[in-house]
Amino acid sequence: MPHMLPLVHSGAIGSDLAIEQDHGAMVRRTVLPGGVRVFTETIPGMRSATLGAWVGVGSRDENPEHAGSTHFLEHLLFKGTARRSALDIAEAFDRVGGESNALTGKEFTCYYARVIDRDLPMAIDVVLDMVTSARLDQADFDMERGVILEELAMAEDDPGDVIHERFAQAVLGGHALGRPIGGTPEIIEAVSRDAVEAHYREHYTPAGLIVTAAGGVDHDAVCAMVTDAVARGGWDLAAASSPVGRRDRFAPVEATATPETRIVKHELEQAHVLLGTRGFSATDDRRAVLSVYNAILGGGMSSRLFQEIREKRGLTYSVYSFGSPSTETGLFGVYAACAPGKADEVTRLLGHELERMAEGVTPGELERAQGQIAGSIVLRLEDSYSRMSRLGKAELVYGDLWSIAEMLDEVKAVTVDQVQALAADIAARERVSVRVGPA
Structure with missing residues (x-):
């Protein structure tokens, strides 16, 4: 391999x-x-x-x-x-x-x-x-x-x-x-x-x-x-120079989320709600676990958020979860757009699903998420732009380049217990709620 x-x-x-x-x-x-x-x-x-x-x-x-x-x-x-x-x-x-x-x-x-x-x-x-x-x-x-x-x-x-x-x-x-x-x-x-x-x-x-x-x-x-x-272009290549180093992934990030709700007034037909917290860095050892967790929670039509809030209750058209990593830290959140009068209910349901993930996931959910991620990895790297981008991020952020086979093996190795432990970590963090829409 x-x-x-x-x-x-x-x-x-x-x-x-x-x-x-x-x-x-x-x-x-x-x-x-x-x-x-x-x-x-x-x-x-x-x-x-x-x-x-x-x-x-x-x-x-x-x-x-x-x-x-x-x-x-x-x-x-x-x-x-x-x-x-x-x-x-x-x-x-x-x-x-x-x-x-x-x-x-x-x-x-x-x-x-x-x-x-x-x-x-x-x-x-x-x-x-x-x-x-x-x-x-x-x-x-x-x-x-x-x-x-x-x-x-x-x-x-x-x-x-x-x-x-x-x-x-x-x-x-x-x-x-x-x-x-x-x-x-x-x-x-x-x-x-x-x-x-x-x-x-x-x-x-x-x-x-x-x-x-x-x-x-x-x-x-x-x-x-x-x-x-x-x-x-006139750049001096004669002077011996080592490449600029990567960022310090262990640099402290002192800003801390505190429980609050931010409301941004916009004249819109829908209310947009986002509930989330501090996430994980791009080089966190749990990045494969996070991808599986995200897929189960809100990564597709079979995800918990989609099934519970859209399919069973009909409260939204768009609902998903996401992770946004950076060198030392990251963001994690759940998002939905709904009728303004349903915003409080949808926000409550988003929080409920975050907490329910900490109670555990099933082997069937794990297997389905692993298959979804494996397919997306392979399909995403079928064009030259994606391959080019992967090289740049490996050099700037990760410090290593995994083969496709290694990425698939890493996802396949994720366990139910690992997903539950990460879910409990996220559920215990202080959350911020942001809402954009009519007053």
Whole structure:
């Protein structure tokens, strides 16, 4: 059986790790001059290729002067470089039927492109041109400020976005992880172009860059193209530098949830309710147990929440449970949308199901959840984007890369007693209730 690939940040320049994965896929990792990391997964027979350029900086890393900069940069890097206009960047991918986009998280930013394998050289050239040589013009900055404000306004009109943001703020208090990823209108209005550029210069460096590629890719060719593209962007690769280290997963998170109900008034047809608490970190040893617990509680149509609140009582259309991990901590919650007059009853039922899980689960529920998770793991990794994303998160967050077989074995090994113990832990934690809807 393939073995877990351990990842270290202290490897020498040029050091290479390689291991065969499931069904002949080959994963390789190389540290290039300057500390740039290249991480690839070659998948036999796959004609697509997805490239990701990752920087391990997210909204939690902003200092007060740079607040809002991370999300601002996600927009600005598409506005042009010394070699390309914004239209040039868009046309490069449209011309070959590819796609490009970016995502900003609380702990990382990723710029990615998905193309046919033959067009990967173009994707590497364009994406790394954006990352290394962003123009950051004042005119583009002023225009994009308005675009971001519209994006925030759109999110504020979405009760799902609102309730999850308010929930994170309520549970994590003043911790940086409790801040909204996109910032607030006040923050975006206040931040200056100079502050955003300073944030860019500080964090977008060779030692902080991770390039991942998956699908129909050749590792050595990707390394050569990345080296050329980064050098063409003017980054200094001559200085010996070790890659930026991962976050301290044992750093204390002092913000503590206290029992409370937060109500956000919106003129809506439904009330949206979320009940939850502090969850578990991305590297918690119980992550497989949590996935099984989540599947039983609210992960599908056969889950307890769906059956009890929707099927038996007809109180909601949408109901689910979720876990949202980060390096040192996480969030866990249960959500439903219902008629405003039923919000109190639905909130009570959500809490009841959290407590009932602590009384135990059946072998049948365990087996069904394990099958659901196993299927979702395999299906989720059937495309090159998912494989690319898995590599980036392994490098930035986990410090190791499990094969599909190992992930399936880990889920299969979960027991009824482990699920019950974790359920009792969650049920005993202080909860926060958030409601969005009519007064």
